[in-house]
Amino acid sequence: MGAVRATDQERSVGHGEVILDVENLVKHFPLRRGIAQSLRGGPELAVKAVDGVSFNVKKGELFGVVGESGCGKTTMGRTILRLLEPTAGRVTFEDIEVTALSAEQLKQLRTRMQIIFQDPYESMNPRLDVHRIIAEPLRIQGMVSNSKDAIPYIEKALEDVEMTPPEEYLYRYPHELSGGQRQRIAVARALVLDPEFIVADEPVSMLDVSIRGEILNLMLNLSRERGVTFLYITHDLATARHICDRIAVMYLGKMVEKGPTDNLVKHPLHPYTRALIGAVFVPDPKRKGFGKVLKGEVPSPVDPPSGCRLHPRCPIAQDICKEVEPELVPADDNHMVACHFALG
Amino acid sequence: MAILEVRDLKMYYKTLRGHVKAVDSVSFDIERGKALGIAGESGCGKTSMAVTVLRLLPSNGKIHGGSVKLDGIDIVKLDDEEFRKSVRWKKISMVFQGAMNALNPVHRVGDQIVEAILAHEDVPHQEAATRAEELLDMVGINPKRYKEYPHEFSGGMKQRVVIAMALACNPDVIIADEPTTALDVMVQSQVLKAMEDLRKRLDLSMMLITHDLSVIAQTCDNIAIMYAGKIVEYGNVIDVFDNPTHPYGMGLVKSFPNIKAERTRVRSLPGFPPNLLAPPKGCRFHPRCPLAGDICMEEEPELIEIGSNSHKVACHKVDMLERGVNIWEQ
Numbered sequence: 238m239g240a241v242r243a244t245d246q247e248r249s250v251g252h253g254e255v256i257l258d259v260e261n262l263v264k265h266f267p268l269r270r271g272i273a274q275s276l277r278g279g280p281e282l283a284v285k286a287v288d289g290v291s292f293n294v295k296k297g298e299l300f301g302v303v304g305e306s307g308c309g310k311t312t313m314g315r316t317i318l319r320l321l322e323p324t325a326g327r328v329t330f331e332d333i334e335v336t337a338l339s340a341e342q343l344k345q346l347r348t349r350m351q352i353i354f355q356d357p358y359e360s361m362n363p364r365l366d367v368h369r370i371i372a373e374p375l376r377i378q379g380m381v382s383n384s385k386d387a388i389p390y391i392e393k394a395l396e397d398v399e400m401t402p403p404e405e406y407l408y409r410y411p412h413e414l415s416g417g418q419r420q421r422i423a424v425a426r427a428l429v430l431d432p433e434f435i436v437a438d439e440p441v442s443m444l445d446v447s448i449r450g451e452i453l454n455l456m457l458n459l460s461r462e463r464g465v466t467f468l469y470i471t472h473d474l475a476t477a478r479h480i481c482d483r484i485a486v487m488y489l490g491k492m493v494e495k496g497p498t499d500n501l502v503k504h505p506l507h508p509y510t511r512a513l514i515g516a517v518f519v520p521d522p523k524r525k526g527f528g529k530v531l532k533g534e535v536p537s538p539v540d541p542p543s544g545c546r547l548h549p550r551c552p553i554a555q556d557i558c559k560e561v562e563p564e565l566v567p568a569d570d571n572h573m574v575a576c577h578f579a580l581g
Numbered sequence: 582m583a584i585l586e587v588r589d590l591k592m593y594y595k596t597l598r599g600h601v602k603a604v605d606s607v608s609f610d611i612e613r614g615k616a617l618g619i620a621g622e623s624g625c626g627k628t629s630m631a632v633t634v635l636r637l638l639p640s641n642g643k644i645h646g647g648s649v650k651l652d653g654i655d656i657v658k659l660d661d662e663e664f665r666k667s668v669r670w671k672k673i674s675m676v677f678q679g680a681m682n683a684l685n686p687v688h689r690v691g692d693q694i695v696e697a698i699l700a701h702e703d704v705p706h707q708e709a710a711t712r713a714e715e716l717l718d719m720v721g722i723n724p725k726r727y728k729e730y731p732h733e734f735s736g737g738m739k740q741r742v743v744i745a746m747a748l749a750c751n752p753d754v755i756i757a758d759e760p761t762t763a764l765d766v767m768v769q770s771q772v773l774k775a776m777e778d779l780r781k782r783l784d785l786s787m788m789l790i791t792h793d794l795s796v797i798a799q800t801c802d803n804i805a806i807m808y809a810g811k812i813v814e815y816g817n818v819i820d821v822f823d824n825p826t827h828p829y830g831m832g833l834v835k836s837f838p839n840i841k842a843e844r845t846r847v848r849s850l851p852g853f854p855p856n857l858l859a860p861p862k863g864c865r866f867h868p869r870c871p872l873a874g875d876i877c878m879e880e881e882p883e884l885i886e887i888g889s890n891s892h893k894v895a896c897h898k899v900d901m902l903e904r905g906v907n908i909w910e911q
Binding site (some may be wrong): 454472479498526527531572 | 847
């Protein structure tokens, strides 16, 4: 079991130094049009995956981004790292403007910003052994000249992810490892460059429940003991609730609410957050009951609803919601919400 | 009386390296109108057990003993043709895992339900089509969408279609294998609500297979926790969730994150499940168990009743556990 005590988790947030600042980030994926359509003119269509998102992450924080599939959380994570080029907006990492960097500068920044992908079965080359998988970032960054030099780094990374003794795993191939071990390798690969910031995109959703805790606790330890900052992207509010310092909720490319975890989970303000929390099943048969869920389904991000994007499904929507898009405004102490009626 | 009575069921896959004992002496009952949840990690034999009951085994899978009594008749003993004609889909049907992709993309949704009906019943096409519309209506889809194709449906709706298909021949028992795993929480809640309503209305018995304990807690009456091809803990959901007693069951229940609970550290169970080609001797959980002693390495524990309400646990150290020590706490 993990070494971090519950009390250590309850740190005050909101006073730290900002490490990542995202300003009005936009990512649209243009849709291809047929010849006839483009001749006829008309508006360019695009999937508005991320449509104006602003937030910041503080040093050493575990910041959770939660939302249903298609809300743009993964696209946002990748756009922040510029694995996808943003359509508009600005990302600043410490004092470096990530969105203005050249390819060469970006490559240098990769030593400080890394990512862990969702699927440990697909994010690794099956033909490389553990040693070569973890050595790859070092080789790309030119930090080692040959594979022998890489060994100390690799062994340290393996120890960091509690795969000990490292020699036992160095020459194994991904198929010889369990899902949890593979995801540890993915974490080790992200850690080998000693980054300050890691985007963890659904790092446990492919794993069995009994081993999810291992990876989550690992992230928690890295953040508490080494000060690594995490952007934890997930659809699972229940795990975010237990490891994140702050949580932001996304719906159709927009951030609808963000705040300190306890506050947000216990006193959600936005109708979408309330529905999302209500829909999460509780592993307790004495608290039976299906929460009230929103009617209908998530509309297409190509042509999102006008005004507040939730209005066609929202139980408290009024006329203003159809026309005016609500801004993310402070409700109290670091808790922000984008709803015309959330604040009474 | 139990509608489904499984006793000592064994199903092994034959491979070049020997038998994989995917289902090894599994016994349980499902009462009429009740739901049993089968929980466990990937590879513990949950799905294998479901396909064994429905006799949909791949060519290398074979039943090596045991019985499956449906309404008193041992359906393991029926020959294939008779099983197909009188049991599969008419008495027991199944909602498959990844059902969203189980629909044929080039056929109309309604026609696919009709196909399921006509494969099992000798009725005119028109009658089957009418029934397909009723079924769509029953799972909360507008029957007008009969003529649409799967790509015009969202994930949750496709899942409803597959449920409608499973209900096509009015079965007594429905096996749902991870019916909501690929769905978002809100859609999951909608689909499970629909299933629950149907189950009550049609007095269906259900076997729900999932790794998601919260789904079982919310929808089932009983739970069986499987580990490495065996049931290690069985009982009423309230007993098992309140007082999980097998070390594995306890670890699994306690490691499941609960959004309504106060913030705690996330727990995990160290290690990983054994290779079923050569499962550990004695108790299959002993290599991961903090309580394991000599007897655990030698003798396989039996599933025995503890307390009341037929809460059963297969563990040699059950006396120690009954006192409520949390062995995973450090």
